[in-house]
Amino acid sequence: MDTSGEILLEAVDLHMAFGGVHALRGVSLRIRQGEIFSLIGPNGAGKTVCLNCISGLYRPRSGRIVYAGEDITRLRPHQRAARGIARTFQRIELFGGMTVLDNIRLGRHLHMRSGLLAAAIYAGPSAREEVAHREFIEREIIDLLEITPIRHKIVEMLPYGLQKRVELARALALNPRLILLDEPMAGLNLEEVEDMARFIVDINEEPRWRVNCLLAEHDMGVVMDLSHRVAVLNFGEKIAEGTPAEVQATPEVIQAYLGEAEGLYASRR
Amino acid sequence: MAYLPCGVYHERYRQEHAWWQTRFVRAKMGLLAALLLVFPLTTNPYLVSVANIVGYTILSALGVQLLIGVCGQITLGHAAFIAVGGYATAIGMLQYGLPYPVSLLVGAVLAGLWSVLFGLPSARVKGFYLIMTTMAAQFVTVDFIITQYVSRIGGRGHYFSLPPGTVTIGPWVIDSDLKAYYLMIALVVGSIAALANLLRTRVGRAWVAIRDNDIAAQTMGVNIVRYKLLAFFVAGVLGGIAGAFWISSLYFVSPEHFTLGWSLWLVGVVLIGGIGSLQGVVFGSLFVTLTLEALGFAVSGLRDLFPTLPDKFLYVKEGAFGLAIVFFLLYEPRGLAYRWQQMKNYFNLWPFAY
Ligand SMILES: Nc1ncnc2c1ncn2[C@@H]1O[C@H](COP(=O)(O)OP(=O)(O)OP(=O)(O)O)[C@@H](O)[C@H]1O
Ligand SMILES: [Mg+2]
Numbered sequence: 001m002d003t004s005g006e007i008l009l010e011a012v013d014l015h016m017a018f019g020g021v022h023a024l025r026g027v028s029l030r031i032r033q034g035e036i037f038s039l040i041g042p043n044g045a046g047k048t049v050c051l052n053c054i055s056g057l058y059r060p061r062s063g064r065i066v067y068a069g070e071d072i073t074r075l076r077p078h079q080r081a082a083r084g085i086a087r088t089f090q091r092i093e094l095f096g097g098m099t100v101l102d103n104i105r106l107g108r109h110l111h112m113r114s115g116l117l118a119a120a121i122y123a124g125p126s127a128r129e130e131v132a133h134r135e136f137i138e139r140e141i142i143d144l145l146e147i148t149p150i151r152h153k154i155v156e157m158l159p160y161g162l163q164k165r166v167e168l169a170r171a172l173a174l175n176p177r178l179i180l181l182d183e184p185m186a187g188l189n190l191e192e193v194e195d196m197a198r199f200i201v202d203i204n205e206e207p208r209w210r211v212n213c214l215l216a217e218h219d220m221g222v223v224m225d226l227s228h229r230v231a232v233l234n235f236g237e238k239i240a241e242g243t244p245a246e247v248q249a250t251p252e253v254i255q256a257y258l259g260e261a262e263g264l265y266a267s268r269r
Numbered sequence: 270m271a272y273l274p275c276g277v278y279h280e281r282y283r284q285e286h287a288w289w290q291t292r293f294v295r296a297k298m299g300l301l302a303a304l305l306l307v308f309p310l311t312t313n314p315y316l317v318s319v320a321n322i323v324g325y326t327i328l329s330a331l332g333v334q335l336l337i338g339v340c341g342q343i344t345l346g347h348a349a350f351i352a353v354g355g356y357a358t359a360i361g362m363l364q365y366g367l368p369y370p371v372s373l374l375v376g377a378v379l380a381g382l383w384s385v386l387f388g389l390p391s392a393r394v395k396g397f398y399l400i401m402t403t404m405a406a407q408f409v410t411v412d413f414i415i416t417q418y419v420s421r422i423g424g425r426g427h428y429f430s431l432p433p434g435t436v437t438i439g440p441w442v443i444d445s446d447l448k449a450y451y452l453m454i455a456l457v458v459g460s461i462a463a464l465a466n467l468l469r470t471r472v473g474r475a476w477v478a479i480r481d482n483d484i485a486a487q488t489m490g491v492n493i494v495r496y497k498l499l500a501f502f503v504a505g506v507l508g509g510i511a512g513a514f515w516i517s518s519l520y521f522v523s524p525e526h527f528t529l530g531w532s533l534w535l536v537g538v539v540l541i542g543g544i545g546s547l548q549g550v551v552f553g554s555l556f557v558t559l560t561l562e563a564l565g566f567a568v569s570g571l572r573d574l575f576p577t578l579p580d581k582f583l584y585v586k587e588g589a590f591g592l593a594i595v596f597f598l599l600y601e602p603r604g605l606a607y608r609w610q611q612m613k614n615y616f617n618l619w620p621f622a623y
Binding site: 102 | 282283286463464466467469470471472473474475477478481482484485486487488489490491492493499503545
C-alpha cells in the first residue's frame with residue numbers, strides 16, 4: 001500500500017463547541033488517497049462531531065476542510081455529497097418507510113437527470129433512466145453486499161444488522177470517493193462484524209470502487225486489522241496518530257484507554 | 270407494500286417498474302375506465318353533479334397530499350392556491366379573452382409560483398411555524414388580496430360570473446354538468462398519472478426522503494430547500510388546476526368558495542383517505558362527499574320531526590366531519606387506502622395466506 005500518496009481530505013485545526021462543551025479542540029487530519037483511516041477514542045471524544053463537520057452537518061467554529069484541493073468548509077451537505085463524500089450514521093438514519101431498493105435508489109439521486117416534466121410523463125427518457133440505474137444497483141451494489149433477498153422489504157422491518165448494511169449500500173450508490181463510516185460495527189454480532197469488515201476491505205481494494213474510508217469505531221480489533229492509519233481523539237484533542245502498531249504503543253493512548261479498559265472490549269453495544 | 274398474485278414473477282426490470290403488472294390488473298383498469306365513461310350517461314343529473322364535486326375534491330386534495338403526505342410539509346392554506354387558479358383562469362378569459370385551456374395553464378403556473386412564495390419559509394421552519402405561514406397564505410390571498418383588490422377588476426361586483434358558453438375547448442362548449450364531468454375525468458386522470466409518475470422517479474423519491482429523514486436526504490445529495498419548493502410548486506399547480514375546473518362547473522367564482530374551512534376540509538380528506546397515498550385521495554374524496562350528500566338527505570328527511578334541523582345542517586355537517594376524522598385517527602390511522610390494500614393483498618395471496 002502506497003502511503004505517501006496524494007492527500008484527499010485535509011482537516012485543519014477544527015474547533016467546535018456546544019455551549020460549554022468543547023467537542024473539538026484543534027483537530028487536524030490528513031487522509032491520503034486509497035486509505036482506510038480510523039478515528040478512535042473513548043465515548044464522547046468527538047469522533048461523531050468530527051465526521052459531522054466533514055460531511056457538513058455541523059459548521060466548525062474555526063478551522064478549514066480541504067477536499068481534493070478545494071476548500072469545502074462553507075459548502076452545504078448536499079454540495080459535499082455532489083463532490084463524492086458519502087456517509088453512514090452511528091444511529092441508523094435510513095428512510096424507514098421506503099423499501100431497501102428505494103433507499104439505494106435515492107443514493108443514485110445525484111447521478112440521475114430526470115426533471116419535473118420528464119418524470120411526470122415517465123415514458124421515454126425517465127423510464128430508460130430508471131431501468132439503467134436499477135441494473136447498476138442490482139449488478140454493482142446488491143450483489144456485492146449480499147442483500148438480494150431483502151431488496152423489496154420495507155427498511156424499518158429489517159433487523160438491525162441488515163439495516164446497517166443497507167446504509168452502506170445507500171452510501172455506495174452515490175459512487176463516492178470518500179465514505180465516512182460512523183461506528184459501522186456497533187450493535188452487530190460477531191458474524192455480522194466479519195461481513196462488514198469484508199465489505200469495507202472490498203470497497204477499498206476492488207479496482208471498481210477504490211473508495212477511501214474514514215472510520216470512527218470503538219472496536220479495537222477491527223480498527224487495528226482494517227486501518228492503514230489511525231488517529232486517536234480524547235476530549236476533543238488528537239493525542240496520537242500513526243499506523244495501528246505505532247498507535248497501540250503510544251503511552252498517551254494506553255493511558256487514555258486505561259480507565260476504560262473493560263469498556264474497550266465490551267464496547268459492542 | 271403490494272404483493273403480486275401467487276405464481277407471478279418478472280424476468281425484466283422493465284416489467285417490474287410498470288404500474289399494472291399482470292393482465293388481470295390491466296383488464297380491471299380497462300373496465301374501470303369504461304365504467305367512468307358510461308357512468309354519467311346512465312344515471313340522473315344529480316349523481317353527475319355529485320361526481321363533479323368528488324372530482325373537484327380530488328383535484329384540490331392532491332396538492333395537500335403531496336405536501337403533507339409525501340413531503341411532510343404541513344399546509345393549512347391550500348384553498349388560497351385553488352383560489353388563485355380559479356381567479357386567474359376567470360380573469361384570463363373575461364379580461365384578456367384567452368381560450369380556456371390557455372387560461373387554465375396560466376392559472377396553474379401562477380398558483381404554483383404563488384405557492385412557492387409561501388413555501389419559502391419551509392427552508393427555515395418546520396411544524397408549527399409552517400402551519401402559521403401557510404395559514405397566512407390563506408388570509409393574505411383570499412381575505413385580503415382577492416376580496417379587496419382582485420374582485421374589483423373589471424367592476425363586476427363581488428363575484429365573477431362566467432356566462433354560459435365562456436368555457437370552451439376548441440369547438441367543445443362546456444355548458445352542462447355532463448360536459449364538465451368529462452373535463453373533470455380528463456383532469457383527474459391526468460393529474461393523478463403525472464403525480465404517480467413523479468412519485469416513482471427521482472423527484473418523488475427525494476420528496477419522500479425529506480419527509481422520512483431530512484438529515485440523511487441532505488447527506489445523500491438532495492438539495493432539500495430546492496425540493497421542498499418544488500413540492501410547493503407542484504402542489505400549487507394542482508391547486509390551480511382544481512380552481513380552473515371549479516369555474517367550469519359552476520360558472521362563477523367568489524371568495525366565499527375558498528375559505529379556511531375548505532383548506533382544513535382537504536386535510537381531513539387526506540387523513541381519512543390515507544396519508545401519503547394517491548389512492549387515499551380518491552377514497553377520501555369519495556367517502557367525504559358521499560357521506561355529506563347522504564347526511565343532506567337524512568336532514569331533509571327529518572325536517573318534519575325537527576323543523577329547525579335544516580338551518581343547523583352546517584353544524585351537523587362539520588360535526589360529522591370532525592367525528593369521522595377522530596374515528597379514523599383512532600381506529601384506522603392509515604386511512605381507507607390501507608384497508609383497501611390489505612383486502613387486495615388478501616385476495617392476491619389467496620390461497621396461501623403467508
Ligand atoms: N448536537 C450536540 N449538542 C450538544 N453537545 C453535543 C452535540 N453533539 C455532540 N456533543 C458533545 O460533544 C462531545 C463529543 O461527542 P461525539 O458524539 O463526537 O463523541 P463520540 O466520540 O462520537 O462518542 P461515541 O463513541 O459515544 O459516539 C460529547 O461531549 C457530546 O456530548
Ligand atoms: Mg459517536
